[in-house]
Amino acid sequence: MAKEAANVSDTPSRSVTGGRETTNSFDAVIIGAGFAGLYMLHRLRGLGFSARVYEAGAGIGGTWYWNRYPGARCDVESLEYSYSFSKELEQEWQWTERYATQPEILRYLSHVAERFDLKPDIQLQTRVTAATFDEAADCWTIQTDRGDRVSAQFCVMATGCLSAAKIPDYKGRDSFHGETYHTGHWPHEGVDFTGQKVAVIGTGSSGIQSIPIIATQASHLFVFQRTPNFSVPANNAPLSPGAKQDWQVNSAVYRQQARTVPFGMLFEQSEKSALEVTPDERQREYERRWQLGGVCLLGSFTDLIVNKEANDTATEFVHSKIRGIVRDPAVAEKLLPRSHPIATKRLCVDTDYYATFNRDNVTLVDVLATPIEEITPTGLRTTDAEYTVDSIVFATGFDAMTGALCNIDIRGRDGVTLKQKWAEGPRTYLGIMVAGFPNLFTITGPGSPSVLSNMAVSIEQHVDWIAHCLEYLRQHQEAAIEATVDAENAWVEHVNEVGNATLFPLANSWYMGANIPGKPRVFMPYIGGVGVYRQKCEEVAAKGYQGFALSSSAVAS
Numbered sequence: 001m002a003k004e005a006a007n008v009s010d011t012p013s014r015s016v017t018g019g020r021e022t023t024n025s026f027d028a029v030i031i032g033a034g035f036a037g038l039y040m041l042h043r044l045r046g047l048g049f050s051a052r053v054y055e056a057g058a059g060i061g062g063t064w065y066w067n068r069y070p071g072a073r074c075d076v077e078s079l080e081y082s083y084s085f086s087k088e089l090e091q092e093w094q095w096t097e098r099y100a101t102q103p104e105i106l107r108y109l110s111h112v113a114e115r116f117d118l119k120p121d122i123q124l125q126t127r128v129t130a131a132t133f134d135e136a137a138d139c140w141t142i143q144t145d146r147g148d149r150v151s152a153q154f155c156v157m158a159t160g161c162l163s164a165a166k167i168p169d170y171k172g173r174d175s176f177h178g179e180t181y182h183t184g185h186w187p188h189e190g191v192d193f194t195g196q197k198v199a200v201i202g203t204g205s206s207g208i209q210s211i212p213i214i215a216t217q218a219s220h221l222f223v224f225q226r227t228p229n230f231s232v233p234a235n236n237a238p239l240s241p242g243a244k245q246d247w248q249v250n251s252a253v254y255r256q257q258a259r260t261v262p263f264g265m266l267f268e269q270s271e272k273s274a275l276e277v278t279p280d281e282r283q284r285e286y287e288r289r290w291q292l293g294g295v296c297l298l299g300s301f302t303d304l305i306v307n308k309e310a311n312d313t314a315t316e317f318v319h320s321k322i323r324g325i326v327r328d329p330a331v332a333e334k335l336l337p338r339s340h341p342i343a344t345k346r347l348c349v350d351t352d353y354y355a356t357f358n359r360d361n362v363t364l365v366d367v368l369a370t371p372i373e374e375i376t377p378t379g380l381r382t383t384d385a386e387y388t389v390d391s392i393v394f395a396t397g398f399d400a401m402t403g404a405l406c407n408i409d410i411r412g413r414d415g416v417t418l419k420q421k422w423a424e425g426p427r428t429y430l431g432i433m434v435a436g437f438p439n440l441f442t443i444t445g446p447g448s449p450s451v452l453s454n455m456a457v458s459i460e461q462h463v464d465w466i467a468h469c470l471e472y473l474r475q476h477q478e479a480a481i482e483a484t485v486d487a488e489n490a491w492v493e494h495v496n497e498v499g500n501a502t503l504f505p506l507a508n509s510w511y512m513g514a515n516i517p518g519k520p521r522v523f524m525p526y527i528g529g530v531g532v533y534r535q536k537c538e539e540v541a542a543k544g545y546q547g548f549a550l551s552s553s554a555v556a557s
């Protein structure tokens with residue numbers, strides 16, 4: 001591509017179809033209209049780039065469009081889980097609860113889309129099926145399931161980290177005569193389980209949030225648990241006028257803090273080791289944070305995710321809480337997480353989860369001890385019993401972080417697919433770009449803090465970085481940017497090194513790809529911390545995109 005082609009195309013090539021003018025060439029195509037895609041569109045338009053967003057859903061919202069299961073809420077506090085780019089937006093939007101529900105977050109995102117007039121550039125109900133880099137023309141050709149075929153100099157993947165829903169391939173899966181649901185594809189009209197016998201399979205965040213509510217409706221609820229999970233109480237409540245006022249006045253300070261702390265969340269982080277304090281002091285600190293609610297338990301001590309002995313103290317604390325809440329000791333024992341250190345699988349945040357097992361209409365089935373053998377026309381059969389149910393809820397999670405990307409036929413240089421490139425696990429530079437795939441950006445991609453952080457903070461950081469990058473290319477009349485193999489190798493090594501210094505590799509988590517049979521066992525997110533990571537990204541940009549090859553033609557040398 002000639003250098004001048006990197007300039008904003010004020011007049012993208014157009015064709016006229018059936019009397020309706022259509023544009024088939026854009027500066028950027030953005031895939032996904034969730035938190036990331038909406039802001040990316042807003043930023044690029046603001047810089048004068050032409051952009052088209054493709055979204056598979058019938059509405060905007062991404063995660064918050066699809067995950068409508070009962071009890072779906074964000075586990076980051078609402079004030080923090082919001083955009084910071086517009087002071088006016090922040091001043092005019094009023095969150096109602098400490099942790100926002102899915103409908104409230106979806107309303108917020110709809111408000112954002114309306115307020116910034118984003119909808120005209122978003123094509124809904126359109127799934128991108130393929131993206132192919134054209135080395136001769138230095139651009140991406142994007143195809144959709146609706147027959148669109150457009151070209152774009154840049155392709156931005158805003159496909160989400162937890163969007164490729166997964167239902168285990170049980171024998172007889174399609175033979176069930178009742179209704180089946182996946183939490184990540186919940187019917188928009190809602191589901192009333194009143195009077196039904198219901199099976200919920202899975203006790204990750206989605207199971208843990210929905211089980212207490214389904215239990216209040218169902219005549220009987222069977223919870224099929226493979227791995228007991230750690231959960232802490234949300235202590236959710238309406239946001240007080242004082243908290244709202246404080247945020248309005250001090251948000252600039254809070255936002256800046258969130259950008260520099262390890263998880264992008266504002267909970268208090270202790271500077272002490274769990275092992276340097278007395279057992280009493282430790283207990284008091286855990287108890288204080290348990291009462292505060294939410295993931296702040298993780299900030300109790302500095303070494304909980306790097307030192308097993310320290311971690312064991314938090315594990316023991318949560319075990320004692322579970323034993324205190326659940327009246328039947330045998331059920332409590334089954335609920336105790338023992339196979340992984342606390343926080344090495346996503347720490348869940350719940351309302352009444354453990355107490356739900358005190359209800360007479362709830363049965364916990366340990367499918368680690370007695371695995372599910374098959375789905376039958378009337379329910380499920382484990383190795384030791386048959387369960388007759390009316391509905392089955394799969395709260396079985398997602399092909400996380402790489403699934404949504406690899407489900408699209410993305411082809412870079414020499415026709416190599418992203419799936420081929422990542423056969424042994426994802427390889428990226430900074431989690432933003434992939435060697436061999438020029439001008440393709442992955443918002444919160446593997447190798448970035450993404451799912452180990454407040455996604456709102458990490459998304460804004462990536463979007464801003466990408467927007468600056470495109471501006472830089474335009475100013476310097478460069479047509480293409482591509483991660484070098486050396487930079488990518490060094491980054492992957494660094495991500496692994498930092499991950500291996502923690503306890504995360506000890507868990508069979510979706511962070512490790514362990515929930516998908518055959519998926520390489522690789523720790524995918526970057527755990528170096530949001531602040532450290534941001535600094536690194538800024539340094540790279542300040543040095544003229546160190547580790548990237550910039551070229552006026554896309555052939556990186």
Ligand code: NA7
Nearest residue numbers: 168202203204205206207226227346395396397398510515
């Ligand atoms: P998760 O966290 O991946 O949880 C999925 C759950 O489903 C988990 O308990 C799994 O057990 C269980 N599961 C998965 N496959 C099976 C099979 N084959 N048999 C029995 N049980 C199974 O997904 P969520 O939707 O709850 O949460 C995803 C994220 O969304 C969450 O972390 C938040 O960030 C928001 P396992 O632990 O694999 O033994």
